[in-house]
Amino acid sequence: MTAELIYGKELAATIRRELKQDAAALREQDILPHLTVVLVGDDPASRSYVRGKEKASAEIGISSDLIELPSSTTQTELLDLIQRLNLDAKVNGILVQLPLPAHIDEQAVINSIDPEKDVDGFHPANVGKMMLGEDTYYPCTPYGIIQMLKSKDVEIAGKTAVIVGRSNIVGKPIGQLLLNEHATVIHTHSRTPDLRHFTKQADILIVAVGREHMIKAEDIREGAIVIDVGVNRNAAGKLTGDVDFENTKEVASIITPVPGGVGPMTITMLMLNTIKAARRQAA
Ligand code: GUN
Numbered sequence: 001m002t003a004e005l006i007y008g009k010e011l012a013a014t015i016r017r018e019l020k021q022d023a024a025a026l027r028e029q030d031i032l033p034h035l036t037v038v039l040v041g042d043d044p045a046s047r048s049y050v051r052g053k054e055k056a057s058a059e060i061g062i063s064s065d066l067i068e069l070p071s072s073t074t075q076t077e078l079l080d081l082i083q084r085l086n087l088d089a090k091v092n093g094i095l096v097q098l099p100l101p102a103h104i105d106e107q108a109v110i111n112s113i114d115p116e117k118d119v120d121g122f123h124p125a126n127v128g129k130m131m132l133g134e135d136t137y138y139p140c141t142p143y144g145i146i147q148m149l150k151s152k153d154v155e156i157a158g159k160t161a162v163i164v165g166r167s168n169i170v171g172k173p174i175g176q177l178l179l180n181e182h183a184t185v186i187h188t189h190s191r192t193p194d195l196r197h198f199t200k201q202a203d204i205l206i207v208a209v210g211r212e213h214m215i216k217a218e219d220i221r222e223g224a225i226v227i228d229v230g231v232n233r234n235a236a237g238k239l240t241g242d243v244d245f246e247n248t249k250e251v252a253s254i255i256t257p258v259p260g261g262v263g264p265m266t267i268t269m270l271m272l273n274t275i276k277a278a279r280r281q282a283a
Contacts, residue, residue: 003252004152005178005261008144012217012264015272016060021031023061026282033278035093035119035270036085040078040104041071046097049267053095056267062274075104079112086114091279093119095270097150098169116281119273122168130173133180142174144265145206145227146181149192152254154204154225157182162202164188164195164215164242170208170229178204195219207242217247225254229262 005167057064085091095118100106115125121137129136161183165171175185188198199219207215208229230242241258
């Protein structure tokens with residue numbers, strides 16, 4: 001069997017067309033959704049993500065600005081800036097690109113963002129709401145994965161979902177969103193002994209570790225759905241996922257490629273959250 005592929009790029013384009021219409025409808029009511037992105041330091045990967053956010057905003061009709069700060073910025077300076085953005089009624093969404101330089105306490109920064117403007121869905125108030133199953137801003141990559149599964153009419157309820165990786169950005173929240181969709185969720189991580197024992201049980205396997213080809217065909221069950229969140233650059237400079245795509249696609253029923261799989265959905269969900277923020281703040 002060769003698996004069906006889910007190209008996030010195609011789904012992202014469809015959703016972005018809808019968001020463009022939503023943004024136009026808001027403009028009719030004199031509401032201009034605005035996203036402010038804060039980038040501290042000059043990490044090349046972060047810079048590239050930030051460019052993608054600006055481009056997507058422009059395409060959809062969301063106004064955006066980028067505040068670039070040197071890596072020497074102090075935590076107090078960053079917290080002061082966020083305070084100003086919290087109070088600025090024109091700013092609907094605030095995104096502080098992670099990772100931050102080591103001398104800044106990342107969680108303190110996230111905690112300082114007004115939860116109503118937290119379009120990343122990282123603030124403890126929004127994480128708590130997600131856990132309670134309430135409507136809120138959901139973290140973009142996990143929310144994008146849910147949309148991808150739904151786009152293929154995958155029945156999540158009752159399925160065994162196994163997550164590899166426990167980051168606050170992907171591993172933990174995707175488990176929560178799948179639980180909210182009534183999956184049976186198993187979280188695994190770097191200290192899980194006999195990882196294969198668990199991955200083999202997965203109807204839906206989500207891999208978000210950041211280690212090239214750590215999951216191979218023999219680690220999955222025949223017919224499993226495999227979502228690869230990894231983005232790694234191999235020795236040849238090529239982007240690869242955490243899953244050995246070439247052999248795993250022969251065993252899985254559905255699989256996402258890297259690049260072109262989950263990646264494009266993340267920014268699209270950020271755009272969705274920004275429009276949602278503008279709508280909520282105007283109400
Ligand atoms: N760095 C990597 N992914 C993300 C994300 O989703 N949001 C932010 N703010 N930083 C990131």
